[in-house]
Amino acid sequence: MSTIQDFSGYNPTWCPGCGDWGIGVAIKQALIQLNLNPSSVAAVFGIGCSGNMNDFLNAYVIHSLHGRAIPNAIGIKIANHQMPVLAIVGDGDCYGEGGNHLIHACRGNHDITVIVHDNGVYGLTTGQVSPTAQKGFKSKSTPNGILETPINPLALTLTSGATFVAQGFAGDVLHIISMIKAGIEHKGFSIINILQPCVTFNKINTYQYYLQRAYKLDANYKKDDFKIAVQKSLEMNEEKFPLGIIYQVEKPSFTDQLPQLKEQTLVNKKRFIDFDKLTKLFT
Amino acid sequence: MDFTWKIGGEAGFGIMTTGVVFSKIATRSGYHIFDYVEYPSLIRGGHNAYEVHVSGQEISHLKPEIDILICLNKETFEKHKHRLTSSSLVVFDQDEFKIEDDFKKVNVPFKKILSDLKGLPVMKNTIALGVSIGLLGGDINELLKIVEEQFAKKGETVINFNRQFVQAGSDEIKKNYSDLILNYLIKKSAEQKLVMTGNDAFSLGSVIADCRVYSAYPMTPSSSVLTNLAAWQEEVGLVTRHAEDEISVINTAIGASYAGVRSAVGTSGGGFALMVESISFAGITEIPIVVFIAQRPGPATGMPTWTEQGDLLFTVFSGHGEFQKIVLAPGDNEEMIELTAKAYNLADIYQLPVIVMSDMYLSESHKSVSKKFVDDFITSYKVNRGKLVKNPSFAEASEGKQNSKLQVKSQNFLRYKITEDGISERLIPGTPGYFYQANSYEHVEDGHTTEEAQPRVDQVDKRTRKWVTYLSHDFAMPKVYGDLEKSEIVFVSWGSNKGTVLQAQKLLSKKGTFSAFIHFNHIYPLDKEKVTALLNQNKRYILVENNSWGQFGKLLMMETGVEIKEKFLKYDGRPITAEEIVHKVIKFIKS
Numbered sequence: 076m077s078t079i080q081d082f083s084g085y086n087p088t089w090c091p092g093c094g095d096w097g098i099g100v101a102i103k104q105a106l107i108q109l110n111l112n113p114s115s116v117a118a119v120f121g122i123g124c125s126g127n128m129n130d131f132l133n134a135y136v137i138h139s140l141h142g143r144a145i146p147n148a149i150g151i152k153i154a155n156h157q158m159p160v161l162a163i164v165g166d167g168d169c170y171g172e173g174g175n176h177l178i179h180a181c182r183g184n185h186d187i188t189v190i191v192h193d194n195g196v197y198g199l200t201t202g203q204v205s206p207t208a209q210k211g212f213k214s215k216s217t218p219n220g221i222l223e224t225p226i227n228p229l230a231l232t233l234t235s236g237a238t239f240v241a242q243g244f245a246g247d248v249l250h251i252i253s254m255i256k257a258g259i260e261h262k263g264f265s266i267i268n269i270l271q272p273c274v275t276f277n278k279i280n281t282y283q284y285y286l287q288r289a290y291k292l293d294a295n296y297k298k299d300d301f302k303i304a305v306q307k308s309l310e311m312n313e314e315k316f317p318l319g320i321i322y323q324v325e326k327p328s329f330t331d332q333l334p335q336l337k338e339q340t341l342v343n344k345k346r347f348i349d350f351d352k353l354t355k356l357f358t
Numbered sequence: 359m360d361f362t363w364k365i366g367g368e369a370g371f372g373i374m375t376t377g378v379v380f381s382k383i384a385t386r387s388g389y390h391i392f393d394y395v396e397y398p399s400l401i402r403g404g405h406n407a408y409e410v411h412v413s414g415q416e417i418s419h420l421k422p423e424i425d426i427l428i429c430l431n432k433e434t435f436e437k438h439k440h441r442l443t444s445s446s447l448v449v450f451d452q453d454e455f456k457i458e459d460d461f462k463k464v465n466v467p468f469k470k471i472l473s474d475l476k477g478l479p480v481m482k483n484t485i486a487l488g489v490s491i492g493l494l495g496g497d498i499n500e501l502l503k504i505v506e507e508q509f510a511k512k513g514e515t516v517i518n519f520n521r522q523f524v525q526a527g528s529d530e531i532k533k534n535y536s537d538l539i540l541n542y543l544i545k546k547s548a549e550q551k552l553v554m555t556g557n558d559a560f561s562l563g564s565v566i567a568d569c570r571v572y573s574a575y576p577m578t579p580s581s582s583v584l585t586n587l588a589a590w591q592e593e594v595g596l597v598t599r600h601a602e603d604e605i606s607v608i609n610t611a612i613g614a615s616y617a618g619v620r621s622a623v624g625t626s627g628g629g630f631a632l633m634v635e636s637i638s639f640a641g642i643t644e645i646p647i648v649v650f651i652a653q654r655p656g657p658a659t660g661m662p663t664w665t666e667q668g669d670l671l672f673t674v675f676s677g678h679g680e681f682q683k684i685v686l687a688p689g690d691n692e693e694m695i696e697l698t699a700k701a702y703n704l705a706d707i708y709q710l711p712v713i714v715m716s717d718m719y720l721s722e723s724h725k726s727v728s729k730k731f732v733d734d735f736i737t738s739y740k741v742n743r744g745k746l747v748k749n750p751s752f753a754e755a756s757e758g759k760q761n762s763k764l765q766v767k768s769q770n771f772l773r774y775k776i777t778e779d780g781i782s783e784r785l786i787p788g789t790p791g792y793f794y795q796a797n798s799y800e801h802v803e804d805g806h807t808t809e810e811a812q813p814r815v816d817q818v819d820k821r822t823r824k825w826v827t828y829l830s831h832d833f834a835m836p837k838v839y840g841d842l843e844k845s846e847i848v849f850v851s852w853g854s855n856k857g858t859v860l861q862a863q864k865l866l867s868k869k870g871t872f873s874a875f876i877h878f879n880h881i882y883p884l885d886k887e888k889v890t891a892l893l894n895q896n897k898r899y900i901l902v903e904n905n906s907w908g909q910f911g912k913l914l915m916m917e918t919g920v921e922i923k924e925k926f927l928k929y930d931g932r933p934i935t936a937e938e939i940v941h942k943v944i945k946f947i948k949s
Contacts, residue, residue, distance in 0.1 A: 140639050151616060
């Protein structure tokens with residue numbers, strides 16, 4: 076079995092108290108508990124404070140461009156559908172720059188696990204608003220308060236076809252570990268939105284803020300009911316934050332539906348050589 | 359034997375399919391073809407036309423005169439009559455419209471035949487094919503066989519129903535116009551040929567090269583690569599992804615390539631503009647990728663269904679920052695097959711983006727290609743994955759315990775190890791005992807991010823050495839057609855203009871003017887010394903390009919310092935013709 080040490084690269088450079096610390100540890104713990112090791116898992120990072128985890132996590136990794144982690148992860152999965160693939164991204168990364176990719180990854184039920192660091196700001200560029208910032212949030216790019224209403228990541232992904240939608244809070248590492256594990260084990264597209272205080276640039280959405288407004292879903296919560304899940308997700312609009320698996324159903328993933336991947340992964344299959352089958356189309 | 363057959367009609371009524379069928383009949387009868395389509399960017403209501411140049415010899419150019427014009431509507435006649443001669447045959451339906459008497463008129467009652475046989479409007483085309491084969495003395499059985507192949511899935515009744523229209527067209531000629539029959543398509547034995555477009559050639563070349571992921575967003579004129587590969591994917595064992603946008607397209611391919619499979623994307627200029635961010639990304643992460651660009655006239659939406667070579671400099675210099683890429687531009691279908699397959703090898707060997715440039719003219723025109731040529735190429739082609747390794751070469755030298763079951767500790771693979779040739783070993787993710795990151799930030803040898811000065815310089819220099827290695831190992835100098843030493847006139851061109859310039863050379867030599875032609879298909883980077891030596895001789899160089907800036911001329915000037923002052927540039931959305939080049943050369947000579 077792997078240890079935290081096996082998965083640990085450079086020492087993190089996150090601010091003391093940043094929610095990323097908890098998420099970083101939770102990801103490693105989840106991988107260990109799933110009996111994975113740095114050679115058996117692929118992860119793609121976006122750009123941002125969350126993306127900087129690329130140097131702190133040992134695995135087969137792409138440190139992608141801002142917003143582009145999801146299509147990279149989809150590509151890896153298509154090439155090797157037996158490998159667990161994570162996209163570890165930020166809210167600006169995933170709901171802003173890469174928003175279109177997120178919607179279509181949900182639709183495709185691509186079997187990847189998207190872990191979003193949702194802190195409402197762009198930390199790495201010194202605190203401008205992100206798409207999840209509450210309306211009126213004042214930042215360097217919105218000195219009079221943001222005019223737009225926030226993205227609702229749960230409702231957005233649910234209605235786009237995601238088959239696993241969960242939410243965690245960076246202050247509760249044990250809970251996030253279980254969410255990440257469930258997400259990776261889920262066959263199909265999974266997203267875990269992690270509410271994460273930015274102690275440097277977000278003085279509103281603090282640990283205290285979430286402790287007051289977040290709550291864990293009840294043990295008898297029915298997670299396979301789409302309508303209930305949508306209702307639950309809409310509580311976010313009232314600054315109420317349900318934690319847990321909001322929605323989970325089994326549906327064939329993108330690669331499940333490709334007959335050419337039934338026998339073998341794309342990367343391991345033999346080269347096609349029966350060219351007469353193609354040339355005859357042109358006679 | 360050398361003639362042009364052209365058919366025109368309203369968009370949405372099967373003109374394209376009819377053209378391909380005619381090309382196939384001609385090649386199955388033993389002849390060579392080169393064809394060209396004209397269509398507007400809409401599905402219904404515009405004017406579609408399809409011309410096929412047929413010859414006893416191999417060709418890849420168009421001919422100025424139309425010998426047989428099939429007018430399914432009046433517009434066809436009006437638009438193309440300036441290319442008719444007094445001996446041209448014009449097929450039309452007198453019940454629908456009248457034409458002047460300057461040509462040989464073939465009145466075919468399309469409307470009446472359709473109504474007698476209760477046919478659909480689209481079956482006008484089938485009648486037209488019967489008429490064409492009749493007029494050209496071709497073998498009607500070849501046509502009947504194609505009809506059978508086309509409707510095989512729909513059963514005997516549908517096949518027989520369609521065959522009536524072939525017969526009716528052919529009978530019309532036998533009955534009323536036997537004196538006009540040209541006997542141009544008398545069946546002769548010849549080697550087997552394939553009728554393919556440049557896009558077909560790229561698709562086939564990709565499969566030959568073992569491409570396993572092709573990702574694209576539909577964009578004229580590149581879309582048929584996606585539709586080909588999507589149709590073949592289960593048989594061949596590749597996966598196509600029609601993603602949400604071109605940004606996702608290229609990043610899907612980059613992810614798949616990172617994971618170890620050969621991957622490609624295809625688009626036109628506007629779609630490529632969206633991909634450019636990730637061309638740079640593939641550059642620094644050194645992830646192999648093949649990019650197919652079928653150019654059309656820009657800027658912006660431009661003229662979507664027409665042709666131009668206006669994206670050359672944009673392509674060569676695409677991407678932020680300084681990184682390496684290779685740009686190729688095949689001259690015809692044969693080169694497209696060869697260079698496409700080579701592009702995948704180059705991408706793997708040099709671990710960078712390799713861009714294959716086409717344009718609407720090359721991408722959508724069919725040209726007959728010898729089947730033997732294709733078969734021989736398939737046999738000779740070797741997949742070369744460069745330094746992609748199963749186990750890193752340093753593994754044995756080190757303690758080598760990584761893979762033992764007792765100790766599962768993995769080690770950081772030196773993905774960006776500094777090497778003399780600039781190329782580092784690449785490992786397929788999932789290989790036990792190792793891990794590494796492909797990093798879009800500048801990085802040290804093991805992939806971790808760096809902002810230090812020396813590692814930055816080391817990595818920039820390492821990547822730059824890949825070009826040096828490429829130029830000495832895999833760059834191919836332009837081919838010279840004709841006698842460079844003896845010719846005063848030297849054409850310089852690139853990509854799809856090849857066939858047209860070769861034809862211009864033939865026409866000029868008939869007029870007593872001998873010329874040479876330097877044709878580039880390895881566009882960038884260039885071997886400066888060798889190319890300069892070709893360009894700085896005491897000759898009359900003429901640059902031929904299908905754009906308004908002379909972009910390749912600018913690139914040559916930048917790379918070699920030599921400026922080609924005399925230029926033939928065309929940028930009206932139409933391909934260059936040999937006659938236009940000849941006309942220009944004669945003007946140059948006189949001036």
